Amino acid sequence: DGSSLVEVDNYVQANQASVNPEMFGKYKGRNVILVQLESLQSFVINNEMNGQVVTPFLNSLTNDKDTFYFSDFYHQTGLGKTSDSEFIVENSLFGLGRGAVFFTHGGNTYNSMAEKLGENGYFTNVMHSNNSSFWNRNEIYKSFNIDKFYDIESYDVNEENSVNWGLKDIPFFEQSVDLMTGMQQPFYSKMITLTNHYPFTLDPEDIMIPEYTSNSGTLNRYFQTARYLDESIKVFFNELKEAGLYDNSIIVMYGDHYGISENHNKAMSMYLNKEEITPYDSALLQSVPLFIHVPGSGDGQEIDKTAGQIDLRPTILHLLGIETTNDMQLGADIFSDEHEDFVIFRDGRFVTDKLVYAGEVCYERETGEPTAIEACQPYIDRSLIELDYSDQIINGDLLRFYDEETGNLLQEKLEEKIEE
Ligand code: GP9
Numbered sequence: 001d002g003s004s005l006v007e008v009d010n011y012v013q014a015n016q017a018s019v020n021p022e023m024f025g026k027y028k029g030r031n032v033i034l035v036q037l038e039s040l041q042s043f044v045i046n047n048e049m050n051g052q053v054v055t056p057f058l059n060s061l062t063n064d065k066d067t068f069y070f071s072d073f074y075h076q077t078g079l080g081k082t083s084d085s086e087f088i089v090e091n092s093l094f095g096l097g098r099g100a101v102f103f104t105h106g107g108n109t110y111n112s113m114a115e116k117l118g119e120n121g122y123f124t125n126v127m128h129s130n131n132s133s134f135w136n137r138n139e140i141y142k143s144f145n146i147d148k149f150y151d152i153e154s155y156d157v158n159e160e161n162s163v164n165w166g167l168k169d170i171p172f173f174e175q176s177v178d179l180m181t182g183m184q185q186p187f188y189s190k191m192i193t194l195t196n197h198y199p200f201t202l203d204p205e206d207i208m209i210p211e212y213t214s215n216s217g218t219l220n221r222y223f224q225t226a227r228y229l230d231e232s233i234k235v236f237f238n239e240l241k242e243a244g245l246y247d248n249s250i251i252v253m254y255g256d257h258y259g260i261s262e263n264h265n266k267a268m269s270m271y272l273n274k275e276e277i278t279p280y281d282s283a284l285l286q287s288v289p290l291f292i293h294v295p296g297s298g299d300g301q302e303i304d305k306t307a308g309q310i311d312l313r314p315t316i317l318h319l320l321g322i323e324t325t326n327d328m329q330l331g332a333d334i335f336s337d338e339h340e341d342f343v344i345f346r347d348g349r350f351v352t353d354k355l356v357y358a359g360e361v362c363y364e365r366e367t368g369e370p371t372a373i374e375a376c377q378p379y380i381d382r383s384l385i386e387l388d389y390s391d392q393i394i395n396g397d398l399l400r401f402y403d404e405e406t407g408n409l410l411q412e413k414l415e416e417k418i419e420e
């Protein structure tokens, strides 16, 4: 009921991480381009496959003078896959433990990152060449207050420029930059790629490296589509430069969720040169790359703080000088000194800088050896609380009763609700 909002609100307020004054507002006014990299996991970054570099362009960004590269960042999605990652990033809340929150709670009241950016003068949009109703996007985007969805209708899609799920990533980026050229600035565009998606197929002319050589065709092809995705990002950056949109933008790119499931553990163990993939390994394999690219800033560095998708909303908004003090969010600004090296997975697993909890076993992160459960217990307790609070907010549609401008609970509405 509504009274639980009081409890959740107290918890969120008590756990807010303060902003980093050196970073707050540093990139104010820039366009924000978010790129969700379909199924891209960290294990291909700065790695080779049978002597072939898999992601040359992204590798170059890991030590680029204008790029923050986060090397210990994780997806936190559940069954909602791509849509969960969108949900987590927009709201700094978890998806649900069952089903996809995009479908089950598309009509809720939210306080999305897009809405905040809209209030700060941004034109907000999503670019993704699929039918608008896929994952119920057309409905929930209204609840997120997103101004425009450039869906499949906005793209020129034909047999030649499509493969697998639809429009190939390279023409997707080319056409998207054309669309951006006409946008009011500053804008916030969330772009969702598609080619590096199961079953990871390409047309022969787009194949840049050979297949891997394991018993899993899925993993074998994954390297090829990841290579293609990498190439498409390179093309995208060049297009942005040509369009004159590069210098005044901040480009945030992250993997949405895993591409290689535990069904391919045997092939993965071969690739990673391990005897077997343990629950400890599987948890760490949920790492996805995160890049925050700020052209011309010279601020680039590698950041190895343990963080997750839930942290992106406050991190991005603070870089733009937009406060989130009163927001009902469960993540924390990664640049804050108070950000904790602790990332909770939707299924209750977690990773810290020192521990990994998976399969109900507490592992020492450094050695991978099981350790006493007591070491993990405080984090287990907090994981359960945070997942539960997130569920309560969503299931009770509690943001209806919350005034994010003041951080006040809407007492009258709440009391009515409690009386019900
Ligand atoms: C569909 C695309 C893929 O539009 O976002 O979704 P996924 O299957 O990865 O959740």
Ligand code: MN
Binding pocket: 038, 039, 081, 082, 256, 257
């Ligand atoms: Mn996806």
